[in-house]
Amino acid sequence: MKAVIVRSFGGPEVLEVAEVPTPEPGPGQVRIRVAAAAVNPVDVQTRTGALTAGGLLPKREVIGIGWDVAGVIDEVGSQVAGFRRGDTVIGLSDRLALPLKTQAEHVVLDADAVAAVSADTDLVAAATLPLGGLTAAQALDIAAAKPGDTLLVTGAAGAVGGYTVQLAALAGVRVVAVAGADDEELVRGLGAEFFVPRSADLPAAVRDLVPGGVHTAVDAASVGMLALDGVRSGGSLVSVLGNAPMPLRGIRVSNVWIRADGPRLTELAAVGLRCRVADVLPLDEVAEAHRRLEAGGLRGRLVLVP
Numbered sequence: 001m002k003a004v005i006v007r008s009f010g011g012p013e014v015l016e017v018a019e020v021p022t023p024e025p026g027p028g029q030v031r032i033r034v035a036a037a038a039v040n041p042v043d044v045q046t047r048t049g050a051l052t053a054g055g056l057l058p059k060r061e062v063i064g065i066g067w068d069v070a071g072v073i074d075e076v077g078s079q080v081a082g083f084r085r086g087d088t089v090i091g092l093s094d095r096l097a098l099p100l101k102t103q104a105e106h107v108v109l110d111a112d113a114v115a116a117v118s119a120d121t122d123l124v125a126a127a128t129l130p131l132g133g134l135t136a137a138q139a140l141d142i143a144a145a146k147p148g149d150t151l152l153v154t155g156a157a158g159a160v161g162g163y164t165v166q167l168a169a170l171a172g173v174r175v176v177a178v179a180g181a182d183d184e185e186l187v188r189g190l191g192a193e194f195f196v197p198r199s200a201d202l203p204a205a206v207r208d209l210v211p212g213g214v215h216t217a218v219d220a221a222s223v224g225m226l227a228l229d230g231v232r233s234g235g236s237l238v239s240v241l242g243n244a245p246m247p248l249r250g251i252r253v254s255n256v257w258i259r260a261d262g263p264r265l266t267e268l269a270a271v272g273l274r275c276r277v278a279d280v281l282p283l284d285e286v287a288e289a290h291r292r293l294e295a296g297g298l299r300g301r302l303v304l305v306p
């Protein structure tokens, strides 16, 4: 089968669509025939070596690329309950250093990283949900905002930010979204009550809208201290890049670290979140997808189709 791998770090040209043996599921695992696999910032960070430099990804001879997947189960390992061949699923490959990941014709995942979806699901759109949606849900768990609380979301037009806005609004949390000036309609459509253009003086603009500052923040654009300064004393902030700011003024500062969670993904898929697709490309054009993602300004995910 074909799979996207890297053997060395560098620009998009180090991405290879290699011919590799089709993997077999072990105990507790399923194999998915991939219908769609989204391209995420972590794929770029893997390819460039940024994750290895940051101590997150041990160097290996071959590293597979891709976290998100939507497809159909075509083989089931032993000791798997609840999945059968032919089930339509989405899932998340959350281990960094595997030689084969989701941007491939087939992928093997632990069954507990997989969620069943209905057979008529739009698999291209659904492939954008696992990484962004689960990160948003897990960040909101940490933030622990209550209905009626105010939540600052930076990077609100992105995948993590956009799902955070949607999930928070559904929970009755009042969202202050920070995104590009052209994104106001988009993020309000996702459920944001307030909007701050990213060109603004962030803490001042937030405190104009919410006197005293917001209760909590999910900093999906990693603006750090600027987001923290918009949070009220004793509030909380969740960072997505492991570079959380110092916990000044009694603010509880945490990092979210995504983990695959099939049952939670099943719940998220049932909520009817808006899954945004920027474009669909064949698997062979993975390098072009990286170039476009790195150029910035995409709204929605690029999705590879084997």
Ligand SMILES: NC(=O)c1ccc[n+]([C@@H]2O[C@H](COP(=O)([O-])OP(=O)(O)OC[C@H]3O[C@@H](n4cnc5c(N)ncnc54)[C@H](OP(=O)(O)O)[C@@H]3O)[C@@H](O)[C@H]2O)c1
Pocket (backbone or CB within 6 Å): 040, 041, 042, 131, 132, 135, 154, 155, 156, 157, 158, 159, 160, 161, 178, 179, 180, 198, 220, 221, 223, 239, 240, 241, 242, 256, 257, 258, 259, 296, 297, 298
């Ligand atoms: N810790 C974890 O477990 C975890 C999990 C998933 C993702 N992440 C990380 O979280 C980050 C966001 O991921 P993502 O998938 O949401 O990326 P994304 O879809 O590319 O979204 C990032 C968004 O932030 C916007 N942005 C950049 N600078 C901004 C600023 N100063 N103010 C407001 N918005 C700004 C970008 O706009 P432009 O495109 O116009 O620049 C883009 O819309 C990435 O670094 C990713 O690696 C971490």
